[in-house]
Amino acid sequence: MSVQSFLAPITGQTAVIDLPDAENWMQGRTLYGGASALIAYTHAIRAFTDLPPLRAAQVGFVAPVGGRVELRAEIVRQGRSVTQLRSEIYQDGTLALTAFFLFAQPREPNALYPTRKPSDFPPPAEESEDVMSDKGPSFLRNNFEIRRAQNVSGPGEPVVRRWARLKHRQELDPISELILLGDVLPPGAMRAMQRQGPISSINWSFNLLETNPQTEDGWWVSENASQHADNGYSSERLRLWNSAGQQVIDGLQSVAIFG
Numbered sequence: 683m684s685v686q687s688f689l690a691p692i693t694g695q696t697a698v699i700d701l702p703d704a705e706n707w708m709q710g711r712t713l714y715g716g717a718s719a720l721i722a723y724t725h726a727i728r729a730f731t732d733l734p735p736l737r738a739a740q741v742g743f744v745a746p747v748g749g750r751v752e753l754r755a756e757i758v759r760q761g762r763s764v765t766q767l768r769s770e771i772y773q774d775g776t777l778a779l780t781a782f783f784l785f786a787q788p789r790e791p792n793a794l795y796p797t798r799k800p801s802d803f804p805p806p807a808e809e810s811e812d813v814m815s816d817k818g819p820s821f822l823r824n825n826f827e828i829r830r831a832q833n834v835s836g837p838g839e840p841v842v843r844r845w846a847r848l849k850h851r852q853e854l855d856p857i858s859e860l861i862l863l864g865d866v867l868p869p870g871a872m873r874a875m876q877r878q879g880p881i882s883s884i885n886w887s888f889n890l891l892e893t894n895p896q897t898e899d900g901w902w903v904s905e906n907a908s909q910h911a912d913n914g915y916s917s918e919r920l921r922l923w924n925s926a927g928q929q930v931i932d933g934l935q936s937v938a939i940f941g
């Protein structure tokens with residue numbers, strides 16, 4: 683089933699809806715974080731159809747999100763160029779996800795400092811090894827193609843970098859595609875774990891560096907890198923580049939490390 687079919691019941695009205703094929707996106711007891719964030723974003727832009735481009739988001743993963751949800755959204759403040767909007771998902775009457783989206787019109791630039799292509803940018807996806815096609819969470823195997831984008835594996839520096847693309851991305855706008863892909867990898871701290879155990883995203887904040895991101899054949903380079911891990915948590919930096927090495931997302935995430 684396409685992502686558009688999954689999102690079809692979302693009308694922008696405050697309502698309880700059933701998400702078709704939700705089990706295809708489950709990660710344990712909850713929907714995969716990128717999918718639940720996309721639900722909140724889709725509800726926001728269908729509730730308020732004249733918004734400027736999305737620039738940033740703060741997402742709190744409060745509780746498990748299932749296939750039957752109630753969606754709510756409200757504009758917190760709307761100025762001449764910036765609109766700040768809250769979009770929330772409720773599960774059985776209880777808040778499960780809260781997202782704060784910032785939409786803003788472009789301004790005449792007064793500071794110019796474009797991101798640089800990483801010096802160790804990987805070879806093209808078609809030249810890279812397929813990974814996770816027969817392992818990993820089912821939502822990952824069902825919905826994404828993942829290929830290696832770094833020469834290391836196993837324990838080591840807490841960085842995970844992969845080529846990633848959606849299997850069924852037809853008619854999905856590029857911003858929705860990035861939201862769905864931005865949280866696709868496990869935390870970099872996974873490579874520093876002393877023993878295996880569950881992991882869980884607590885929040886996710888990101889800035890969009892491009893309002894109309896493009897890439898070749900749907901492939902993006904995704905990287906999760908732990909900045910500090912201790913006391914059962916990891917502070918992660920999440921970045922996403924297009925196939926030409928242009929960075930399109932810069933984000934942060936707090937992850938709970940169990941076990």
